[in-house]
Amino acid sequence: MNPPYRADIVGSFLRPDAIKKARAAFAEGDILARQLRDIEDAQIAEVVQSQVDAGLEAATDGEFRRAWWHFDFFGGLEGVDIVESDHGLPFQGAQTKQLAVQVNGRIAFGTHPMIEDWLALKAIADEAGVQAKQTIPSPTVLDFRVEPQNIVGGGYASRDDYVDDLVDAYRDAIAAFYAEGCRYLQFDDTAWAYLCSESELERARTERGIDTDGLGERYRDILNRVLAGKPDDLVVTTHVCRGNFRSTWISSGGYEPIAQHLFATDYDGFFLEYDSDRAGGFEPLRFLRPGEQTVVLGLVTSKSGELEPAADIERRIREAAEFAPLEQLALSPQCGFASTEEGNVLTEDEQWAKVRHVVEIARRVWG
Helix, strand or coil: CCCCCCECCCCECCCCHHHHHHHHHHHCCCCCHHHHHHHHHHHHHHHHHHHHHCCCCEECCECCCCCECCHHHHHCCEEEEEEECCCCCEECCEECCCEEEEEEEEEECCCCHHHHHHHHHHHHHHHHCCEECEEEECHHHHHHHCCHHHEEECCCCCHHHHHHHHHHHHHHHHHHHHHCCCCEEEEEECHHHHHCCHHHHHHHHHHHCCCCCCHHHHHHHHHHHHHCCCCCCCEEEEEECCCCECCECCCCCCCCCCHHHHCCCCCCEEEEECCCHHHCCCHHHHHCCCCCCEEEEEEECCCCCCCCCHHHHHHHHHHHCCCCCHHHEEEEECCCCCCECCCCCCCHHHHHHHHHHHHHHHHHHHC
């Protein structure tokens, strides 16, 4: 089958000590950029092989070259800077570094450093005999994270004025990755999860000055414009994330408020978190387009090392199949294991046990 596969992964993995030490040495000026990249290349080759050994059919670079799942990509766009802020992201019991997205010019894709990262991953994956999967943040995340006071350039009078340029930038990104051989691309997205939570919508309105009315329609339309005309042999999926920092989270609430708009987007697949009751029930899956899209059920948590009983996971897959055909379902961890370089609170051994667990359960369910 084409991706997403019956057993799949979201993208990030715990950073090995070699990566952490190399990044610290580079920050102190003790090694050069080329030396850092050589170390990253070696560690990415190892993490790709670990994914192959676990039985996966697609592999990522673990996001080993990134500090953040989203800021690194956004900072590489033209017209966008990552700047110091007076607040971080408010996770349950934790706070991230105080950074924000600032629009200071016309938004465009341009010459982006992640194309080079992709080419390195593809070469390693080809050598290992596995499909390479590229992950980038969704355009809707940039839109949700830009506060009105952080639009300081580009001639944009409001958040509405940069939408056309944002769409063009992402269409150019798709074309650039495709031209370099990418056939499996994923947009990671926290914005949809915020729309499931009235408390997060209220926070956006009162603390960040975001107009939240009609955001579901806005994001559906932005994404469909981005995806319009994508090549038929390019699979584009999305991961709807509820927050993943040091094993903590942000958003709670079932998918019902967003389901009709989310499944009306032209994605080929949806990685949905279902590892806790914060995600609600499977009823929203009834809006999935028959025979056209796949929902990858994130039933195995990446936030702790304890393995869920396989029988419980299989039972929940059967429950989901009451609302969407089993052949349109798949299985993955609920999120990545290290959406930021700090990583979640589990060991590397526990991480790989989780991945193997997903593969073994998927083989039993789908054969």
